[in-house]
Amino acid sequence: MEIFGVWRIDSHTIDVNAHEEWPVLVALRDVENGETFLITRKKRLRKDTWRLFTPFLRDDHNYELIVHNRVFPLGFSEAYWNRFRFRGWLGVRRTSHTTIFRLFAPRAQKVILSLFEKPYQNLEPALYYEGEIQLEMRRIGHGVWEISVPRDCKGYYYGYRVFGPKGPGELFRPDIIIADPYAHAVASFVVYPQRHLAFIVDDNYKWKNPRIQLPKNHEWLIYECHLRDMTMLSSCEKKGTYDGFVERNQEGGIAHLKELGVNAVEFLPLQEFAEIEPYYLDHSTAPFYNDFNPYSRNHWGYMTTSFFSPENYYARGDLHQGAWNGSDGYQVYAMKNMVDKLHGEGIAVIMDVVYNHVSLYDANALRLIDRHYYFWTTSMGHDEARTGCGNDFRSDRFMSRRLVIDSLIHWVKEYNIDGFRFDLATVIDWETYRQLARKLRRLKPDIFLTVEPWHGGRGGKRDGGDYCLHPGQNHFSRMGITAWNDRFRNLIRGGTHAHPYPSYGLVFGKISTDEIWQALQCYPGIFLEPYHSVNYIESHDNHTFTDFLRIGSGDIRPDQEIKPEEILDKAVLTPRQLDQAKLAALVLFLSPGVVMIHEGQEFGRMRLVHPPDGSFSLLGHVHWHKNMTGEWVNHHQRWPKHKAHPWTIDGDGYEKDNPTNWVDWRLKEINRPLYDFYRSLIAFRKAHSWIGKIRPPHLTKKLPEAGEGFGWEMSHKKESLVVLINFSSAKTVFHLSPSWELVFSTHLEETYREGQKIVLPSTRGIVLKKK
Numbered sequence: 001m002e003i004f005g006v007w008r009i010d011s012h013t014i015d016v017n018a019h020e021e022w023p024v025l026v027a028l029r030d031v032e033n034g035e036t037f038l039i040t041r042k043k044r045l046r047k048d049t050w051r052l053f054t055p056f057l058r059d060d061h062n063y064e065l066i067v068h069n070r071v072f073p074l075g076f077s078e079a080y081w082n083r084f085r086f087r088g089w090l091g092v093r094r095t096s097h098t099t100i101f102r103l104f105a106p107r108a109q110k111v112i113l114s115l116f117e118k119p120y121q122n123l124e125p126a127l128y129y130e131g132e133i134q135l136e137m138r139r140i141g142h143g144v145w146e147i148s149v150p151r152d153c154k155g156y157y158y159g160y161r162v163f164g165p166k167g168p169g170e171l172f173r174p175d176i177i178i179a180d181p182y183a184h185a186v187a188s189f190v191v192y193p194q195r196h197l198a199f200i201v202d203d204n205y206k207w208k209n210p211r212i213q214l215p216k217n218h219e220w221l222i223y224e225c226h227l228r229d230m231t232m233l234s235s236c237e238k239k240g241t242y243d244g245f246v247e248r249n250q251e252g253g254i255a256h257l258k259e260l261g262v263n264a265v266e267f268l269p270l271q272e273f274a275e276i277e278p279y280y281l282d283h284s285t286a287p288f289y290n291d292f293n294p295y296s297r298n299h300w301g302y303m304t305t306s307f308f309s310p311e312n313y314y315a316r317g318d319l320h321q322g323a324w325n326g327s328d329g330y331q332v333y334a335m336k337n338m339v340d341k342l343h344g345e346g347i348a349v350i351m352d353v354v355y356n357h358v359s360l361y362d363a364n365a366l367r368l369i370d371r372h373y374y375f376w377t378t379s380m381g382h383d384e385a386r387t388g389c390g391n392d393f394r395s396d397r398f399m400s401r402r403l404v405i406d407s408l409i410h411w412v413k414e415y416n417i418d419g420f421r422f423d424l425a426t427v428i429d430w431e432t433y434r435q436l437a438r439k440l441r442r443l444k445p446d447i448f449l450t451v452e453p454w455h456g457g458r459g460g461k462r463d464g465g466d467y468c469l470h471p472g473q474n475h476f477s478r479m480g481i482t483a484w485n486d487r488f489r490n491l492i493r494g495g496t497h498a499h500p501y502p503s504y505g506l507v508f509g510k511i512s513t514d515e516i517w518q519a520l521q522c523y524p525g526i527f528l529e530p531y532h533s534v535n536y537i538e539s540h541d542n543h544t545f546t547d548f549l550r551i552g553s554g555d556i557r558p559d560q561e562i563k564p565e566e567i568l569d570k571a572v573l574t575p576r577q578l579d580q581a582k583l584a585a586l587v588l589f590l591s592p593g594v595v596m597i598h599e600g601q602e603f604g605r606m607r608l609v610h611p612p613d614g615s616f617s618l619l620g621h622v623h624w625h626k627n628m629t630g631e632w633v634n635h636h637q638r639w640p641k642h643k644a645h646p647w648t649i650d651g652d653g654y655e656k657d658n659p660t661n662w663v664d665w666r667l668k669e670i671n672r673p674l675y676d677f678y679r680s681l682i683a684f685r686k687a688h689s690w691i692g693k694i695r696p697p698h699l700t701k702k703l704p705e706a707g708e709g710f711g712w713e714m715s716h717k718k719e720s721l722v723v724l725i726n727f728s729s730a731k732t733v734f735h736l737s738p739s740w741e742l743v744f745s746t747h748l749e750e751t752y753r754e755g756q757k758i759v760l761p762s763t764r765g766i767v768l769k770k771k
Contacts, residue, residue: 004048005379006065007077014052014065014074015045022050027066031167036066059143060109062167073168075379076372078397081106084373085398086142090406091182091308092153092200099153099200103160103180104399105369106143110163112136113147114177119157119187119197119324125175127161134161143399157187157197157327162369169381171371178365179306181403184414186272186309187327190319192285192296194274194362196305201329203414205336209343210416214446215263218531218594218692221682222350223262224539225599226300227270227314230256232662240317242310242334246341251665258345260602261682264448265342266350266421268540269301270335272309274359275319277655280617281637288360292640294624296616299657300540301352302389302423303359307407310335310415321616339415350419350448351411355404356427356456357389367391374400386466387424387456396429396462404428405436412443419448425483426457426464430475437479450482450534450594471525477532482594485533487526491519492584497651498543498551498558506587507580507763508552509708509728516710517701522593530592531692537584538598543651545584546604549577551649561647562608571606572670578604579763582677582746583725586765589681590723592694592714600663602678604671607653610660611646677746684744684767690716707732709760720770726760734758740768 005017014028022042029036041053057063065072084106093100101113113135120129128134137145159179164172176195179186183198215221228240234252238244245253257265278285280294290296301311312326313319315334339349358364366374376384376392383391394400411417420440422428440447453476459465468474469487476483490496494505504510518524522533538545550556555574562570573581581604589595599605611624614634624634624646632639632646644650653661668675685691694714702711702722709732711724722740726732736758744767745752752758752766760766 003067003070003072005075006072007075008057008063008080009051009077010080010083011057011059012054014054015077016050016052016065017048018050019048023067026052028054029064029066029071031062031064032165059107060165062165062170073379073381081373081397084143086144088144090144091180091184094152094154094200096152097150099149099151100146101137101149101158101180102144102146103137103369104144105160105162105164106373106399107370108145108162108164108172110136110174111145112161112174113149114159114161115149115153116157116197119189119327120177123189123191123195125173127175129177153200154202156200158200159197164370167381169371169377171367173368176363176368178363178368181307181365181369182406183306183309184410185326185329185332186306186312187324188272188275188305188312188362189324190276190321192276192278192361194276194305196272196363196365197324199327199329201332203332205333207336207340207416209340212343212346212348212418214348214418214448216689217446217529219686219689220264220448220531220594220692221262221685222264222266222534222594222596223257223260223599224266224268224596226268226540226661228299228317228657229599229661229663233659233664238317240314242314242331242338244317246338251668252663254342254345254347257342257347260679261686262597263346263686264348264350264418266352266419266596268352269304269354269423270311270314270351271301271304271353272306272311273301273354274298274303274305274362274364275313276616277361292643293655294637294639294643295612295655295657297655297657298361299661300654302354302654303361304354304357305359305362305364307355307403308410336415339417343416348418348448349416350421350450351417352421352423353408354423355395356393356424357385357387357391358393360390373397386458387427389424392427392456395427395432401432401435404432405439408436408440409443412440412447418444419450422449422451424455425451425453425476426455426466426468429463430461433476433479433481437481448482449480450484451476453483454486469523469526474526477526477528480532482532482534483527484539484596485523485527485535485593487523488519488533488535488591488593489537491515492537492587493545493548494552496542498548498649500551500554500557502552505552506727507549507584511727513701513703513710520591520699520701520712521695529693530695531594533593534596535588535591535593536596536598537588538601539596540598540653543649544598544605544607545601546573546577546581547606547649547651549573549580550606553577556649559645559648561645563647567606567608567664568666568670571604571664571667573604573674576763578671578674579746581674583727583763583765585678585681586723586744586746586767587725589685590691590721590767592692592699594692595685597678600667603668603675605663605667607650607660609644609646609648609650610656610658612658680744688719688721690719691721702734702736704732704734705757709734722768723765724758724760724768725765726762729762731762732760734760736768739771741771743767743769
């Protein structure tokens with residue numbers, strides 16, 4: 001008999017997908033205790049589906065169906081999971097004499113609250129640690145466990161031991177203490193795999209600037225950055241920290257944002273994440289073998305540990321190996337203070353949040369509470385990971401969706417966050433977005449929501465599939481949620497990855513005017529409003545934009561090694577690269593839609609691979625060098641073949657918490673012409689912010705009389721602007737009456753008018769205003 005699936009529906013019902021007549025003898029076995037009983041009652045629902053009626057099935061036990069001596073583990077239907085719908089509060093509630101703890105663990109057999117006055121020191125899995133106060137919790141319904149402790153537990157550390165059933169794919173480990181998923185602060189033990197404890201913070205931060213006047217939906221000028229990158233090579237005192245970011249007298253941080261003129265900063269993840277990954281080429285780190293990351297680090301932060309807690313590494317700026325980090329809870333105060341001071345300068349704060357997956361490389365609470373509930377799994381209990389990140393979060397279940405939305409509300413209420421960017425957003429289902437948008441706008445009507453609209457979704461009516469920027473498929477726009485527009489990015493720079501002598505891209509003179517016109521209209525049928533498109537030409541992913549130019553022009557080969565003493569000389573933009581960078585920036589800021597730039601884009605940042613120093617290696621400090629055959633090695637290891645080698649241009653810096661990613665502020669001076677151009681562009685766009693919402697008939701195109709180029713006219717009330725660009729290698733001629741005067745240009749020192757004509761040399765762009 002061929003059986004294709006077996007699912008629990010409720011405590012007395014099983015559905016079986018089978019293509020043959022049902023046999024007489026079918027047994028059910030309890031995996032926990034081995035008890036077996038016959039099933040005699042059944043009903044055919046469809047040609048290929050049978051419903052079996054069973055004795056009572058416990059939620060905290062797993063079962064197997066036995067047919068003709070073949071064993072089929074029982075999976076879980078959505079009807080089964082939908083029974084768990086708790087609507088009360090979760091986490092911790094305190095009074096002066098009582099602390100109540102609640103945890104959602106739907107299939108747990110027992111849950112123990114572990115309280116500590118100071119963090120434990122033994123990292124070996126154990127059922128008891130020195131100093132641990134163990135209190136058994138009680139189930140109160142819908143999979144929630146609770147205990148009331150007759151004291152105010154302020155300043156205590158706590159976690160949970162979750163006991164659960166045996167079975168395929170189960171990860172219950174009561175010998176490992178897990179942090180509360182609703183914890184407001186988390187301390188982390190820095191070793192692989194990381195351990196975490198929740199910390200009960202007495203938070204009494206006094207806000208000076210809780211709310212600011214946010215930009216209108218078409219006025220956002222966003223600066224994407226990593227908090228540490230912006231301060232590690234700056235002159236601030238507290239480098240790599242929340243406090244350091246808002247020190248005033250420095251090259252980077254808040255001082256740079258204010259000087260540049262942007263009105264919003266979008267931080268790479270600030271939620272607590274796992275900074276440590278498996279040690280490189282160490283077979284003892286099973287089930288994960290790291291042959292891809294010689295740094296054994298995660299720098300960008302896209303490996304979330306706790307949805308409610310600020311990253312504790314950024315509180316002090318140091319990772320102390322073999323010790324607890326963040327144990328004083330200062331990260332809560334410091335992050336609030338940073339947001340407060342950014343608001344004081346009129347800068348909105350957007351958080352990049354990661355709900356599509358969680359960290360694999362630590363004692364992650366959600367995976368150890370109930371992997372089958374929170375994640376996509378196969379019928380054999382394995383992770384179904386379409387994100388490429390090892391696991392995919394199951395947002396469409398009631399308590400998963402609630403966890404996401406509760407955490408977003410927490411960041412808005414407690415930290416006065418002004419917007420969110422959702423990583424790999426198509427994994428999250430449409431209904432979750434509808435609910436979170438409605439609830440967040442109720443709290444903050446002008447909140448900014450944007451998404452990375454690709455990679456890992458299941459498609460259909462559930463979510464955006466693997467990519468949703470196709471006509472009729474961008475449901476984000478229907479909900480008023482903006483999206484990163486990679487079509488615009490690729491049109492300007494030629495694609496996702498840099499290649500020598502590319503065959504596509506406006507800055508390389510290889511583009512059609514029809515494609516430009518589609519981009520200027522923000523791709524009709526994809527974006528319902530121009531300001532739903534977040535236009536950009538560089539982000540944290542892939543190469544920097546000016547590295548695209550360096551590689552694309554053939555000036556630097558992708559595998560070319562640059563000596564440390566040559567970095568500044570190689571980073572200086574050539575006249576050709578400067579022209580290309582200015583033209584791209586002009587098109588970016590003079591196009592309808594929201595504008596985003598990335599750290600260092602404004603002064604031609606070069607990202608060069610600096611090798612690890614071995615500080616997070618089992619080998620200790622190591623020296624990477626080239627051997628006789630040209631391979632990069634140290635005394636025991638080889639560099640991974642698929643990664644950019646040391647001292648070459650880097651296109652994937654997620655693991656490098658070193659000068660590879662840290663912004664080198666010297667480039668701001670050596671490429672000063674580009675930086676000054678960006679400052680002028682930002683000021684011009686702010687003075688003409690209506691550009692962000694323009695669409696036909698107030699947007700029309702202008703084609704050249706001769707040569708390759710493009711132009712567009714935008715009008716708003718009594719004001720009209722014309723933008724003319726030449727992206728080719730020869731001159732371009734436009735017909736335009738003298739009633740239009742030049743107001744902005746990539747080369748202000750040049751003259752372009754010849755009577756009724758505008759003659760643009762190669763790689764030029766100008767803006768004219770009607771007199």
